Amino acid sequence: xxxxxxxxxxxxxxxxxxxxxxxxxxxxxxxxxxxxxxxxxxxxxxxxxxxxxxxxxxxxxxxxxxxxxxxxxxxxxxxxxxxxxxxxxxxxxxxxxxxxxxxxxxxxxxxxxxxxxxxxxxxxxxxxxxxxxxxxxxxxxxxxxxxxxxxxxxxxxxxxxxxxxxxxxxxxxxxxxxxxxxxxxxxxxxxxxxxxxxxxxxxxxxxxxxxxxxxxxxxxxxxxxxxxxxxxxxxxxxxxxxxxxxxxxxxxxxxxxxxxxxxxxxxxxxxxxxxxxxxxxxxxxxxxxxxxxxxxxxxxxxxxxxxxxxxxxxxxxxxxxxxxxxxxxxxxxxxxxxxxxxxxxxxxxxxxxxxxxxxxxxxxxxxxxxxxxxxxxxxxxxxxxxxxxxxxxxxxxxxxxxxxxxxxxxxxxxxxxxxxxxxxxxxxxxxxxx
Amino acid sequence: xxxxxxxxxxxxxxxxxxxxxxxxxxxxxxxxxxxxxxxxxxxxxxxxxxxxxxxxxxxxxxxxxxxxxxxxxxxxxxxxxxxxxxxxxxxxxxxxxxxxxxxxxxxxxxxxxxxxxxxxxxxxxxxxxxxxxxxxxxxxxxxxxxxxxxxxxxxxxxxxxxxxxxxxxxxxxxxxxxxxxxxxxxxxxxxxxxxxxxxxxxxxxxxxxxxxxxxxxxxxxxxxxxxxxxxxxxxxxxxxxxxxxxxxxxxxxxxxxxxxxxxxxxxxxxxxxxxxxxxxxxxxxxxxxxxxxxxxxxxxxxxxxxxxxxxxxxxxxxxxxxxxxxxxxxxxxxxxxxx
Numbered sequence: 154x155x156x157x158x159x160x161x162x163x164x165x166x167x168x169x170x171x172x173x174x175x176x177x178x179x180x181x182x183x184x185x186x187x188x189x190x191x192x193x194x195x196x197x198x199x200x201x202x203x204x205x206x207x208x209x210x211x212x213x214x215x216x217x218x219x220x221x222x223x224x225x226x227x228x229x230x231x232x233x234x235x236x237x238x239x240x241x242x243x244x245x246x247x248x249x250x251x252x253x254x255x256x257x258x259x260x261x262x263x264x265x266x267x268x269x270x271x272x273x274x275x276x277x278x279x280x281x282x283x284x285x286x287x288x289x290x291x292x293x294x295x296x297x298x299x300x301x302x303x304x305x306x307x308x309x310x311x312x313x314x315x316x317x318x319x320x321x322x323x324x325x326x327x328x329x330x331x332x333x334x335x336x337x338x339x340x341x342x343x344x345x346x347x348x349x350x351x352x353x354x355x356x357x358x359x360x361x362x363x364x365x366x367x368x369x370x371x372x373x374x375x376x377x378x379x380x381x382x383x384x385x386x387x388x389x390x391x392x393x394x395x396x397x398x399x400x401x402x403x404x405x406x407x408x409x410x411x412x413x414x415x416x417x418x419x420x421x422x423x424x425x426x427x428x429x430x431x432x433x434x435x436x437x438x439x440x441x442x443x444x445x446x447x448x449x450x451x452x453x454x455x456x457x458x459x460x461x462x463x464x465x466x467x468x469x470x471x472x473x474x475x476x477x478x479x480x481x482x483x484x485x486x487x488x489x490x491x492x493x494x495x496x497x498x499x500x501x502x503x504x505x506x507x508x509x510x511x512x513x514x515x516x517x518x519x520x521x522x523x524x525x526x527x528x529x530x531x532x533x534x535x536x537x538x539x540x541x542x543x544x545x546x547x548x549x550x551x552x553x554x555x556x557x558x559x560x561x562x563x564x565x566x567x568x569x570x571x572x573x574x575x576x577x578x579x580x581x582x583x584x585x586x587x
Numbered sequence: 588x589x590x591x592x593x594x595x596x597x598x599x600x601x602x603x604x605x606x607x608x609x610x611x612x613x614x615x616x617x618x619x620x621x622x623x624x625x626x627x628x629x630x631x632x633x634x635x636x637x638x639x640x641x642x643x644x645x646x647x648x649x650x651x652x653x654x655x656x657x658x659x660x661x662x663x664x665x666x667x668x669x670x671x672x673x674x675x676x677x678x679x680x681x682x683x684x685x686x687x688x689x690x691x692x693x694x695x696x697x698x699x700x701x702x703x704x705x706x707x708x709x710x711x712x713x714x715x716x717x718x719x720x721x722x723x724x725x726x727x728x729x730x731x732x733x734x735x736x737x738x739x740x741x742x743x744x745x746x747x748x749x750x751x752x753x754x755x756x757x758x759x760x761x762x763x764x765x766x767x768x769x770x771x772x773x774x775x776x777x778x779x780x781x782x783x784x785x786x787x788x789x790x791x792x793x794x795x796x797x798x799x800x801x802x803x804x805x806x807x808x809x810x811x812x813x814x815x816x817x818x819x820x821x822x823x824x825x826x827x828x829x830x831x832x833x834x835x836x837x838x839x840x841x842x843x844x845x846x847x848x849x850x851x852x853x854x855x856x857x858x859x860x861x862x863x864x865x866x867x868x869x870x871x872x873x874x875x876x877x878x879x880x881x882x883x884x885x886x887x888x889x890x891x892x893x894x895x896x897x898x899x900x901x902x903x904x905x906x907x908x909x910x911x912x913x914x915x916x917x918x919x920x921x922x923x924x925x926x
Contacts (some may be wrong), residue, residue, distance in 0.1 A: 360799040361613070363713040363736030363772055368800070432598075433714035433721075477692055477722065479715035481735065 163204035164192070165578060170209030170539070175216050175517040175528035177509060181209060186535040189577035194531050209539055212572055215512050216529050217249025217280070217536035219519040221310070221339070221417055222393055222465035223490060225251070225282070226556075227273060228266075229258025234470035234556040236270075239490070240279040242555035244582035246466070246491040247538035247571040249280050252523075255287040256314035262287035262298040264306035271307060279581045280574075281536070283523065286311045288327045288338055294319035297330055304334050309523050312339040312393065315440060315485075317375075325382050332388040337415075337522065339391035341441065342375035342400070343367075352481060354396075354442040358427040364481065367442050373399045380407045383414055391522055392416040394467055396441040398451030405460050415522050417463035418452050420493045421561050423500060425449075433480045436559045439467070440485035453500070457510050462518035464497065464511070466490040470557025488557030491548065496561065498542050498569030508542075535578035544570040546584075598720055600909070602916075607909035608720045608729040609902045611738040612779045620783055624748050626901035627894065633670060634896060643904045644673035647704040651677045652695075653732070654710040659868055659892065660732050660742070664707045667899035673705075691715075692723050699724040705907060706730070713737035713772075728906040730899075736772050742867050743776030745898040747784060749891050750822055753863050757784040761819050764807070765792040765848055766826035766875055769799050769837075773867045774826055782806040792816040793848065796837040813848050820858035824865045825850050825875045841874050850876045855885065863887045 164187040172181040183198035184191060193201060220243065226234035243251050253270060255261035261270060267284045274282035286303030288311040290296040300311060311331055318324045318340070331338045348371040353359045355366025376392060380403060383390035395401065395418050407414050421439060426446050429437035437443055455461040469486025476483050494515065500506040520527025529537075545566040550558045574582035596615075599608040604619070612620070633639055649668040653661050661677065668675045680694065698706070705728040708716045713735030720729040733739040747757075754760060762781055768774045768791050781789045789807040791798065802809060810816035817823070832838050850864065864876075864886045872878045881888060 355800045357801045357804040360801055360804060361775070363734075363738065363775055365736075366800060433717045435718075479691070479710065479712040479718045479734075481712045481714070482691075 164202075166198060166201070166203035166206045167209050167214060167539070168199065168206060170212040170214055172529070173213055173215040173509070173512050174530065175513070175526075178213070181214055184214065186575070186578040189535055189579070191529060191531055191533050191535050194529070207539070207573065211543070212539050212541045215538045215540070216516040216520075216527050217538050217574065217576065218247045218494065218515045219250045219523070219527065220248050220466045220468070220490065221252045221391075221463050221519045221522060222254065222419070223251040223468045224254045224256065224470065224486070226470060227257065228269065232472045233475070235277075236273050236282065237277040237279070238554065238556050239468070239470060240274070240282065241582075242468070242470075242491050242553065244279045244574045244576070245554045245571060247494045247540055247574055248466075248490060249536035249538065249574060249576050250283060251280060251490075252283045252285050252310060254314050255285050255312065256292060256316075260287050260292050261285070261308075262290050262292070262303070264299065264302035267303055267306035267308055280576055283310075284308055285339070288313050288331065289318060289323070292316050294323060297327065300331055300336060301334055304336055310337050310339050310391065315341060317343050317345045321378055321382065324379070325386065328382055328386040328388040328390070332386050335389075337389040337391055339393045340379060341394045342372055342379055342392055343441065344371045344374045344378075347371035347374060352438055352440065352442065352485065353430055354427040354444040356427055356445055358430055362430065362433065364430070369397045369399060369444070372397050372441060373403065376400045376403050380412055380414060384410070384412045387413065390414045394419050394422075394441055394465065395452065395455075395461065396422055396444050396448060398448045401451050401455040401460060404455070408460065415463070416455075416461045417465045417519070418456065418461050419465050419467035419489070420496050421467070421487055421489060423449060423453055423456065423464070423506070424496050425561065430480070435476045435478070435480045435483040436487060436561065438480055438483050438485050439487055453505055456514050457506060459510070462514065463522060464493070464514040465519075466493045468555070470555045471559060472556070473558065476559050487561050488553065488555045488559050489561055491553055491555060492560055492562055492567060494538075494540060494571060495546070495567035495569040499567065502568060535575055537573070537575040538571060539573040539575075540569060540571045542569050544568070544572070546570045598717065601913045603912065605909035605912060606902070606905045607913055608716070609740055609906050610716045610720060610729060610731045612740045612743060612776050612783070615783070617783050617785065620744070620747070620780060623744055623898070623901050623905065624751060626905060627744070627748050627897040630670075630897040630900040631894070633900070634893070639670050640672055641670065642672045644668065644671035644907060647673045647907060648702060649673045649675050649705045649707060649903070650698055650703045651675065651707045652698070652709070653677075653679050654708070654715070655733070657709055657732070659895075660709065663892070663895040664730075664732060664899050667896050667903060670896070671900055671904055673903075676703075695719055695723045699727055703727055704910070705903065707732050709733045711735055728910045730902060730906060733772055736770055736775070738776050739772040740776050741895070741899050741902055742773050743780045744902070745891055745895040746777055746824065746865060746867070747780050748894045748898055749865060749887050750863070752890070752894070753887060754821060757781070757786045760786040760821045761788045761790065762786050762822040762824065763790040763792050763810075763816055763820050764824045764826065765813065765816075765850065767797045767828050767832065768793050768802060768826065769797045770829065771826050775805065777824060778805045778807050790816055794838070797832075813854060814857060817854055817857035820862045822863050822865065823850065823855070823858060827867065827869065828871060828874055845874055849874065850880050852877060852879055852883070855880055861885075865891060867891070
């Protein structure tokens with residue numbers, strides 16, 4: 154990596170390339186970054202003096218990517234990852250803000266743990282870390298967490314990690330209590346009784362391979378319950394990591410009825426299907442599971458239409474032993490944050506998603522859920538992702554910064570590479586220094 | 588987008604198309620399946636000799652790795668290996684002790700270090716033999732002796748041998764598989780084999796709670812009503828029902844199951860008069876099948892067991908042959924590149 158402090162306090166001019174400001178793309182008119190902010194956007198940037206100039210010809214300059222669902226594994230799971238390694242991986246992926254899952258040890262269910270994470274992130278983190286608070290104590294789904302304390306410590310979102318809340322009564326109370334403080338609750342909807350011991354989409358592949366399925370209704374029954382409870386309590390509900398076509402339909406209907414609900418989908422759900430498990434490839438043991446091609450198409454359409462506002466990495470780094478077992482005995486999750494943008498650009502190249510919607514879903518979409526604008530305009534914080542949509546690179550154990558090497562694509566070239574990642578005007582990742 | 592080469596064949600076949608592992612019937616051609624049946628036929632004769640041995644695996648070490656209890660399958664594999672003159676080591680490893688992948692890998696690496704040539708693996712988790720063949724001990728031939736709900740390819744092939752002996756072939760046959768298809772690795776392998784060998788129809792007969800999602804995608808039709816389903820059958824295969832199926836609210840009672848799906852003389856009379864009755868065992872008399880049917884003239888259940896030894900001899904000798912030719916080829920390429 155280049156000397157990270159070289160940019161601190163200095164000014165940087167970015168010339169050439171295409172500017173995506175969060176809404177649309179145009180030729181870069183010239184950018185000047187000073188004091189960590191976008192000081193000038195326009196031709197006058199070209200005349201102003203700057204300590205350094207970055208030629209972005211052939212690249213797209215976008216707001217830094219924002220991830221609503223990421224596991225950093227710190228505190229407590231050092232063998233799987235830590236704040237330093239996983240935020241560097243995030244920077245490699247073009248992300249400048251990551252929302253850290255509360256599923257740590259200890260669980261982030263109090264202001265004290267939130268402070269601990271924020272302090273660690275301030276000293277060792279490469280990008281901005283926003284801890285997500287646990288909505289129930291210990292994520293056990295039984296008792297309320299100290300929501301006001303979590304909010305005061307800086308949590309903007311509360312969730313229950315990958316775990317379900319015990320029952321509808323507790324879920325209703327979680328929502329009503331969160332609504333008291335205007336907090337947004339995010340849930341990965343799943344009915345535990347219906348999901349049972351499953352670990353793969355209940356469909357043709359599980360039937361052929363004899364794997365235990367999670368039926369679609371395990372998700373849709375929970376989506377229905379959550380939408381009804383959100384409507385009743387008025388809480389801002391964020392449905393995270395949707396996997397089914399039917400969930401998108403229900404989301405659309407609820408939105409029309411005025412339910413305050415937003416949603417995200419993991420990038421791997423837009424790219425892969427149940428077929429990825431056909432060779433018992435344990436990397437693709439993810440939760441919620443990869444579903445059918447029809448589900449994938451509906452999720453893509455949901456993103457294109459703006460029904461699904463955000464695409465997340467659902468980054469889950471693991472040590473190699475966690476994936477070295479027969480598929481049913483492995484732990485779920487992909488090491489994904491470094492390939493999210495490249496996989497998205499492949500969808501764009503195949504005509505499955507427009508580039509504007511891809512970029513919105515990775516920037517302003519999630520920012521809005523965090524109640525931030527995320528737009529690049531004069532005076533905005535200079536969190537930027539500069540990527541070359543045509544440049545190929547190859548994810549491998551060597552090129553991945555994450556402790557987890559179980560990336561969705563390994564040892565084959567991906568098109569679209571992050572060239573520079575800037576946090577508050579400071580370069581925290583540069584591809585040329587790899 | 589495909590993540591990888593998902594065809595099981597890159598794993599279980601050599602570049603020349605020979606078996607080197609035997610993990611699943613998925614992707615195996617009719618020619619190869621027929622080759623297995625023909626090879627097994629030639630071994631049946633060995634079992635009738637006074638000295639029941641051939642030297643095909645002499646000097647080779649076969650390890651029976653059973654992570655799940657089994658009597659019949661393990662003993663037929665043991666007999667098959669011994670009739671091929673292999674040295675046999677039997678290991679019963681409780682699943683609980685090795686439920687973590689790491690210790691499974693370690694166990695296997697230790698066994699590999701003892702210069703084993705072949706592992707016969709039974710495991711409660713679907714895909715465990717794939718995992719071993721792909722990631723743990725690629726130089727050891729892996730024979731799947733049943734994994735989770737996925738596959739039990741030697742059982743299916745011995746069933747095919749039994750059908751061929753009794754029916755002369757597969758064309759035009761109507762075959763029904765009755766009972767707990769959901770939990771059955773045997774049924775999955777049988778449906779695959781029957782389709783590849785070209786029967787006219789595979790019918791599964793079971794209540795909705797005992798059928799996997801989209802079961803038709805395996806290549807079968809579905810019939811809930813057994814009396815209707817018995818019509819025109821040439822072969823009826825009964826599956827074993829585990830006692831614990833009542834607890835998961837899959838069935839109300841054994842009695843109701845037997846009334847609706849048990850094979851009785853009355854129900855068998857609805858099939859073709861020469862319909863054969865099969866069961867992979869062990870039989871629950873009075874649950875899946877009436878004693879008079881299990882022991883009756885149409886039952887071929889005991890010849891299934893005999894055929895099991897021949898099929899296992901065939902698969903073991905073929906996989907070892909594939910491993911050997913692969914090693915020779917690698918050696919030749921090695922020498923070629925040095926020259």
